[in-house]
Amino acid sequence: MIKTVTVTKTDYVNFTNYAFKRLSASQPKGGTGFIKNMIIWCISAIAFMFVFQMDSISLSSFHWPSAAIAALPFVVFIAAYAINMRELRQLSTPKENALMLGEKTIELAPAGITEINPGGSCFYKWNSVESVEDNNGDLYIFLDKLLAVIIPASSFSSDIEKADLQSIVKKYV
Numbered sequence: 001m002i003k004t005v006t007v008t009k010t011d012y013v014n015f016t017n018y019a020f021k022r023l024s025a026s027q028p029k030g031g032t033g034f035i036k037n038m039i040i041w042c043i044s045a046i047a048f049m050f051v052f053q054m055d056s057i058s059l060s061s062f063h064w065p066s067a068a069i070a071a072l073p074f075v076v077f078i079a080a081y082a083i084n085m086r087e088l089r090q091l092s093t094p095k096e097n098a099l100m101l102g103e104k105t106i107e108l109a110p111a112g113i114t115e116i117n118p119g120g121s122c123f124y125k126w127n128s129v130e131s132v133e134d135n136n137g138d139l140y141i142f143l144d145k146l147l148a149v150i151i152p153a154s155s156f157s158s159d160i161e162k163a164d165l166q167s168i169v170k171k172y173v
Helices: 009-025 034-052 064-091 159-172
Strands: 002-007 102-109 112-117 120-125 131-135 138-142 148-151
Touching: 002 148, 009 131, 009 138, 009 148, 034 064, 102 159, 131 159, 138 159
Parallel strands: none
Antiparallel strands: 002 102, 102 112, 112 120, 131 138, 138 148
């Protein structure tokens, strides 16, 4: 089967979001996340201050400006982290009409998957395929934890065509 697909920036962003969720779900500890840890530490610092300033159980004696000053570095750090992560994501988006984005031809054959794009071609044997996953109509043929052949939902003319492609892939995997 030969399929021509066009991968857009939106398709790529959807893929990276899915791939990162897939990675964090596979962590044995459940992937608590950096932001969650920072929020927990911030709340712990405020609670710690509250315990040591408590003469009686009254919020009127709690020194809220001190709590705000103690929480400020955590809030600034969380905001800086979020901004840096957003900028990093924007800077790591591939170029249009190169290897990841743009039009490409994917050929599924008994020997493996051949992907032809404007920058060249790649061949992947079937034994290198880890899994085939569907994300809101997009089909991802994972070759590694973060590498996949992306087939956007817009590439399929019908659900039957998508099912045919999935059955071919599952036949070899």
